[in-house]
Amino acid sequence: MNASATAASSVPRTCASTVHAWADSAYGGELVRWSKSFLGITLHTVPRRKDQDGFAVLAKRWTGAASIPNGQSLVYAGAVHHGHGLQPGGTYVVRRSLNGAVQWQHRTDHPATALDTDGETVYVAYNSGALTALDADDGSVRWHTELEIEGAPTTALSLAITPQGHLLIGTVGGRVLEYLPRP
Numbered sequence: 001m002n003a004s005a006t007a008a009s010s011v012p013r014t015c016a017s018t019v020h021a022w023a024d025s026a027y028g029g030e031l032v033r034w035s036k037s038f039l040g041i042t043l044h045t046v047p048r049r050k051d052q053d054g055f056a057v058l059a060k061r062w063t064g065a066a067s068i069p070n071g072q073s074l075v076y077a078g079a080v081h082h083g084h085g086l087q088p089g090g091t092y093v094v095r096r097s098l099n100g101a102v103q104w105q106h107r108t109d110h111p112a113t114a115l116d117t118d119g120e121t122v123y124v125a126y127n128s129g130a131l132t133a134l135d136a137d138d139g140s141v142r143w144h145t146e147l148e149i150e151g152a153p154t155t156a157l158s159l160a161i162t163p164q165g166h167l168l169i170g171t172v173g174g175r176v177l178e179y180l181p182r183p
Contacts, residue, residue: 073097075122075136077112093124095139104139108132114159116167121181123167125156131169133181143182149175 035043079091091111095103110126117123121142122134133142147154147169158170167179 073103075115075117077115077124079111093122093134093139095122095136106134106139106141113155113157114170116159116161118161118165123159123161123181125159125169127155129153129155131156131167131179147171147177149173149177 032043032045035041073095075093075095077091077093080087088109089107091108093106093108093112093115095105097103106124108126110128110130112124113127114125115122117136120136122136122139124132124134125147126132129147130144131147132144134140135142147156149171154175155172156169157172158168160168162168165181167177167181169177169179171177
């Protein structure tokens with residue numbers, strides 16, 4: 001198994017609701033077939049621009065995506081970059097139906113680092129260290145907190161919801177926190 005497949009094999013344990021992923025077209029071929037058959041994830045490849053040489057930041061980039069358990073919509077986070085970098089309110093979490101219609105959108109000033117959903121709540125971690133719970137039906141804020149470990153701020157890099165409804169939060173410092181969400 002190559003390095004891409006090895007890294008991708010951890011996805012089901014950390015992002016159980018992930019059903020679609022996007023990657024540079026260099027990751028096409030066998031990895032696309034393997035991710036579908038082994039992980040159940042549809043890997044979409046994105047072609048590079050003809051004038052692109054090496055890495056380039058695209059105008060829009062999704063941070064992560066989670067399907068609502070009824071399978072009828074997708075929630076994802078992204079950011080819009082203009083020529084002068086990220087603009088205030090330029091990051092978002094959006095829920096779209098499978099036909100692409102926006103069901104709701106939540107704007108923020110900080111890029112999301114991770115998200116997951118249990119079908120009722122969408123949990124979003126931001127690079128500012130914030131953790132926000134959004135109502136999955138209408139996108140309204142249920143609660144918001146700043147992540148800390150023993151009084152020191154931290155940033156989440158990954159989120160996963162356990163079968164018991166707890167959040168597992170992987171931090172930038174390498175710790176895994178178990179968080180019992182508020183009602």
